[in-house]
Amino acid sequence: MQQLQEDYESLRTSDTGHLRAAIRASRYTGHTAGLAPGQLQANIVILPEAYALDFMRFCQRNPKPCPLVGVSETGDPMMRTLGRDIDIRNDVPLYNVYRHGELHESGTDINHYWEDNFVAFALGCSFTFEDALARAGIPIWHIENNKTVPMYRSSIQTIPAGPFQGEMVVTMRAIDANRVNEAIEISRRYPMAHGAPVHVGDPSIIGLNDLSQPEWGDSPPPLEDKIPVFWACGVTPQNAIMGAKLPISITHTPGHMLITDIDEQAEVPVLAT
Amino acid sequence: MQQLQEDYESLRTSDTGHLRAAIRASRYTGHTAGLAPGQLQANIVILPEAYALDFMRFCQRNPKPCPLVGVSETGDPMMRTLGRDIDIRNDVPLYNVYRHGELHESGTDINHYWEDNFVAFALGCSFTFEDALARAGIPIWHIENNKTVPMYRSSIQTIPAGPFQGEMVVTMRAIDANRVNEAIEISRRYPMAHGAPVHVGDPSIIGLNDLSQPEWGDSPPPLEDKIPVFWACGVTPQNAIMGAKLPISITHTPGHMLITDIDEQAEVPVLAT
Known part of the structure; x- marks a missing residue:
């Protein structure tokens, strides 16, 4: 039926x-x-x-x-x-x-x-801190355009435990330079939702050379004058679990x-x- | 030697x-x-x-x-x-x-x-949030008098897991009425250190009828015009472990x-x- x-x-x-x-x-x-x-x-x-x-x-x-x-x-x-x-x-x-x-x-x-x-x-x-960013009037491209946030496998290593290990997966949101500090402060208030960013600025420092090619989610538009801000992502444990076979x-x-x-x-x- | x-x-x-x-x-x-x-x-x-x-x-x-x-x-x-x-x-x-x-x-x-x-x-x-209260100029009796904070077995029940269960042990600090909200806000910022109080005011609501007789630590002086503020205490897991035998x-x-x-x-x- x-x-x-x-x-x-x-x-x-x-x-x-x-x-x-x-x-x-x-x-x-x-x-x-x-x-x-x-x-x-x-x-x-x-x-x-x-x-x-x-x-x-x-x-x-x-x-x-x-x-x-x-x-x-x-x-x-x-x-x-x-x-x-x-x-x-x-x-x-x-x-x-x-x-x-x-x-x-x-x-x-x-x-x-x-x-x-x-x-x-x-x-x-991350839905939790995205709500809070939206309430503060910080525009987030993937939400405004009904897309999925871009996710990347960074070079930041997790701390292993038993069979679980591997790279930290991160999400990227491009933020206006004058709102970056506010975005950091707001997200830091939500430790149950990944907290503050793990990296702000130059993607190559965390091993990312082409933001237009995320591993999961939708390709973001060019940064133009925005700053790329990276948060830890809940796909990280899935990545660790897959690796643990x-x-x-x-x-x-x-x-x-x-x-x-x-x-x-x-x-x-x-x-x- | x-x-x-x-x-x-x-x-x-x-x-x-x-x-x-x-x-x-x-x-x-x-x-x-x-x-x-x-x-x-x-x-x-x-x-x-x-x-x-x-x-x-x-x-x-x-x-x-x-x-x-x-x-x-x-x-x-x-x-x-x-x-x-x-x-x-x-x-x-x-x-x-x-x-x-x-x-x-x-x-x-x-x-x-x-x-x-x-x-x-x-x-x-709790040493962590006590430091923060002290920096804010909120006087804490047991610190100023080199005593141990009074601890009580409250009627608040923990959520069990396997053999671990039992009453929540709480600490009490008497705070001036006009600083209580500030003390709550400050301690809430330290989730790694018990966070915000679990109870403020009338001790009988959490099963405590005589604050002068703590189960652990030193007896506090009479409250006078101060408000008793209760925080979750790290003796709670010891209590649960002892109960689990x-x-x-x-x-x-x-x-x-x-x-x-x-x-x-x-x-x-x-x-x-």
Whole structure:
């Protein structure tokens, strides 16, 4: 039976419960940028428990690309500290399933993959500080043009933990020179969302020689008189997981985040009970 | 051979390397409040790896009492992200060793206890925000009178993880009514050091009926016209560990912290390399 689909525009004013219900029923499978404004959205990583301690160590040592905001019990698919009735097997619009570091399948639920030894992790995402930049009137090209932020594999190395390591993936936003300090200060206030930039200015210092060719996302226009500002990116842990070639791992599909009940302005990412 | 002791006053102007060398050699075994101003100090918890994932989940879910700032590799006593040459078996002035939740021994090193399956955790401590309050000219009774901050077992419940659970331990500082908002704002800037208070005002709301009888630390003077302000305390994880009755666990002795090479103002608790 074909299910009724809900479109992005009709969901823009929905609350988080309605949004997750639409996503759970696969009535919405699109990207989540701009949905549930003011609510924390999260990158998702799901791994067998045998790798969970090393992955938590990797996040603790690399908090800017990997700001850990939630962890499930082993085998429990409910993300209890992030919201009411969040089932991580169904409540992300689109998942990527990896086997031995290779993309095996993308799909709208992972019920048939779920195992009793799985642990699910939620990591903060850049939508949070982008909202704050927009509220401050700092224009961001990819948002104004309905594109995906350009992402690059930089030469900045993460601090390893067990099998997890590799280059830090960064996003780039071109900012007017007279707003750069403000953008730094604003984003620094959101440690759950990558915090302050990891680099400002000359891309070659972090190993990037051609900003017009991002590894993920859309090619940005020429910088002209703007300054390129680079933030740590939540694709970094996906990159580390692929490199670790785990027998199985599951992530959200980039841009298709978990929508939580946590206020973006909350001091800690734990649901008030 | 009796080793030359160093006294507190002579160490007040020492750098972190000199301080840790004195502590490693047991030439200093005292409390660390006021030493290495501006450097992050840390509560320490050491557990067998079998409990490490649950303990990390406990910290992630209770970030105000348990702000995780460092984790060792399993069996590796070096805390590599927190400083140069930090050996967690020797570099804390005084340790408590617990067996099955009971204090077994206190001592100045744990070399003979260390096992290949141990994992060491460092958690931020209140010295950081107390420094910031002092710089803002907000008087703190226990510092001005060279006492230990009063600590209480509140009725606020932590969020459990595996065997770890129990009441949140809180510290109390009496603040002039017209400085309370400022104290909240200042401490909120230090998420690595318990952040903003967990309660302001009437102690009975968090289950405390007699502030003159703290469970740990020194009895404070009567409040008079000051407001009692309560912060989450790093003794909370010790309380949870004792309750879990692990076969073995090791902590610092309260007040006797690890002195790290991390700047208190750093955005993330990771040594710049």
